[in-house]
Amino acid sequence: MxxxxxxxxxxxxxxxxxxxxxxxxxxxxxxxxxxxxxxxxxxxxxxxxxxxxxxxxxxxxxxxxxxxxxxxxxxxxxxxxxxxxxxxxxxxxxDSNVGATVMEFTHASIPKINSAISVRRFGQANPTRxxxxxxxxxxxxxxxxxxxxxxxxxxxxxxxxxxxxxxxxxxxxxxxxxxxxxxxxxxxxxxxxxxxxxxxxxxPYIPPIPGIEDWYVAWPEKLQHAKQYRSQDDYVNKSVVVVGGSVSASDFVVDNRLSVRQPLTISLRRQNANPALDNVWKLPGVIEKPTISRFTLENGGTIEFSDGSWVLGKDVDIIYFATGYxxxxxxxxxxxxxxxxxxxxxxxxxxxxxxxxxxxxxxxxxxxxxxxxxxxxxxxxxxxxxxxxxxxxxxxxxxxxxxxxxxxxxxxxxxxxxxxxxxxxxxxxxxxxxxxxxxxxxxxxxRDDWAAKGFRVLELKDEYVKKVAAQEKYLAKL
CATH class of the missing domain: 3.50.50.60 (FAD/NAD(P)-binding domain)
Incomplete structure (x- = not known):
C-alpha cells in the first residue's frame, strides 16, 4: 500500500x-x-x-x-x-477431534495430556486433548x-x-x-x-423443515441442537431421533446409544454423509432414516421422513439436531x-x-x-x-x-x-x-503428513466403533 x-x-x-x-x-x-x-x-x-x-x-x-x-x-x-x-x-x-500436533499453532505445542475416556478408547498418548x-x-x-x-x-x-x-x-x-x-x-x-x-x-443452524416452528411452540422441550448438549444423564431412557451425519452426530450416537431407549434413530442426507462415520450408523440399536420432510401437529404431532415413513411425536422424547452452525x-x-x-x-x-x-x-x-x-x-x-x-x-x-x-x-x-x-x-x-x-x-x-495426523482422531474413533461392534456381536452369540 x-x-x-x-x-x-x-x-x-x-x-x-x-x-x-x-x-x-x-x-x-x-x-x-x-x-x-x-x-x-x-x-x-x-x-x-x-x-x-x-x-x-x-x-x-x-x-x-x-x-x-x-x-x-x-x-x-x-x-x-x-x-x-x-x-x-x-x-x-x-476432547478435540483434530490431532493435536497439527491442530496446534506452529509456534507452541499443546500440552501432551489425555483424558481418561480417550485413553480407554484410543490408547495412551493418543492425539486428542x-x-x-x-x-x-x-x-x-x-x-x-x-x-x-x-x-x-x-x-x-x-x-x-x-x-x-x-x-x-x-x-x-x-x-x-x-x-x-x-x-x-x-x-x-x-x-x-x-x-x-x-x-x-x-x-446454531436448523434446516428449514416445514412445520418445525409450530412444533417448537407446541413441544419446545422435544427440540434440541447439539450446542445444547451437556450431559449423557439427560438422555437416559429417552427416545431420540438424531438429525445430521457429521462428527457431532456420531459422537452422540457412540456416547448415548446404550443409555437411550432403543432404537436410536439417525436421520441422514446420504449424499452429504461422511463415509468415515458409516460404521457408527451400523452399530446395534441404531436405525437409519432419510431426511425429515416435515413436522405436523396431526395425531398429537408427527415426524415425517422423505421416504414416506413417520413416527408419532408422543413416541419421541428428543429430536437432536447435529446440523452445524x-x-x-x-x-x-x-x-x-x-x-x-x-x-x-x-x-x-x-x-x-x-x-x-x-x-x-x-x-x-x-x-x-x-x-x-x-x-x-x-x-x-x-x-x-x-x-x-x-x-x-x-x-x-x-x-x-x-x-x-x-x-x-x-x-x-x-x-x-x-x-x-x-x-x-x-x-x-x-x-x-x-x-x-x-x-x-x-x-x-x-507437509502432506499434516493431513494424516490431523484426521488420525477420526480413524481412531472408527477403530473403536468397529471394536465395540465386534464385541457386542460376540456377546450376542453367547
Missing amino acids: PEKDAIKSVAVIGTGPSGLSAVKALEEEKVFGMIRVFERRDRVGGTWLFDNEPDSFSSTLTTPKRNPIPDRFPSFQDALSEDTTSRTGLYSYL PWKIVAGYLEDIFSRYLNLVTFNTTVESVRKNASTGKWDIVLRQTKHVFKGQEKDYWWTESFDAVVVATGHYAV RLSYPFLEPNPVTPHNRLAGFYQHTFSVDDPTLAVVGQIRAALSFRSYEYQAVAVARVFAGRGNLPSVPEQKAWEEERVKRLGPTHIFHTIAPDFGEYFEALRSIAGPPAKGTEAYELPEW
Whole structure:
C-alpha cells in the first residue's frame, strides 16, 4: 500500500483461537501504532470456554440482527438482555477431534495430556486433548496480549466512513452500574483496518423443515441442537431421533446409544454423509432414516421422513439436531453473508475483495483448526503492513467465481479438505517472508503428513466403533 494509505490502527473482534492468531501476527509486525481487541465475554478462549447453562433452541429459529443504535455517543443505555448465542457448545468430557500436533499453532505445542475416556478408547498418548487443556493453552499464549483487550464489549456495528476512509465501530460494554442501575455503555472508535475473528460456532443452524416452528411452540422441550448438549444423564431412557451425519452426530450416537431407549434413530442426507462415520450408523440399536420432510401437529404431532415413513411425536422424547452452525456477521455493513450461508466477497475466505483493509480470520471448515487460522492471520498482518502479495482484484474475483462453480454457493464453499496443500501454500505466498528486525517468522511449508495426523482422531474413533461392534456381536452369540 502507498505510504499515504498506511495502516496504523487495527481493530480485532474476538479472542478465540482466530482472534489470538490475529493479535499475535499483528503485534509481531511492529508497524501498527494501535491494536485494539474487543471481546464480548469476560475472558479469552472463544468456543473453548465452558458454559454450564447452554444456549436455547429458540436462538436457532431467529436471524441475528443488530441492536438499535443510540442517537448519541458516548452514553449509558438500559442494559440489553443477554445474547445467549455467546454461550458455547462445550460439554464436560469433550476432547478435540483434530490431532493435536497439527491442530496446534506452529509456534507452541499443546500440552501432551489425555483424558481418561480417550485413553480407554484410543490408547495412551493418543492425539486428542481435553477441552480444559486446549483452553489453558490459549490462555497461556494470550496472556502476553491481554493489555490490548477490552472485555465484556460487543461490537454492534462496523461501517466504512466514506469521508474519513476509516472504519467506524460502535461498541457496547456491559456490566456497568450507573446511578444504582445496571447499564450498557455505548461509544465509538475508528480504525484504519479491521480483522473479524468471531468464528462460526455461535448461531446454531436448523434446516428449514416445514412445520418445525409450530412444533417448537407446541413441544419446545422435544427440540434440541447439539450446542445444547451437556450431559449423557439427560438422555437416559429417552427416545431420540438424531438429525445430521457429521462428527457431532456420531459422537452422540457412540456416547448415548446404550443409555437411550432403543432404537436410536439417525436421520441422514446420504449424499452429504461422511463415509468415515458409516460404521457408527451400523452399530446395534441404531436405525437409519432419510431426511425429515416435515413436522405436523396431526395425531398429537408427527415426524415425517422423505421416504414416506413417520413416527408419532408422543413416541419421541428428543429430536437432536447435529446440523452445524450459521455464519453470522450482523455487525458488518453491508452484511456479507448470503441467504445460502456463505461469506461472499472474501478472497481465500479471508481478504475482502472490495476493501483490502477488512479481513476475516477463522471462516473455514475442515481446515486443521488453529494452524489454518495462524496462516490466515500472518498473511493478513503482512498485507496490512504493506508487504503482502495479494493478487489483483480481477484475479481475486475469478478465484471466488471458480470456487462457487465447483463447490456451490453454500457453506461448503468454505471447506478446505482435501486441498490443504493448495490452501496453506496460497497463504504462505501472500504472506511472504518475515520482515527483518521483527518477531515475525517464516510460515512452515505444507507437509502432506499434516493431513494424516490431523484426521488420525477420526480413524481412531472408527477403530473403536468397529471394536465395540465386534464385541457386542460376540456377546450376542453367547
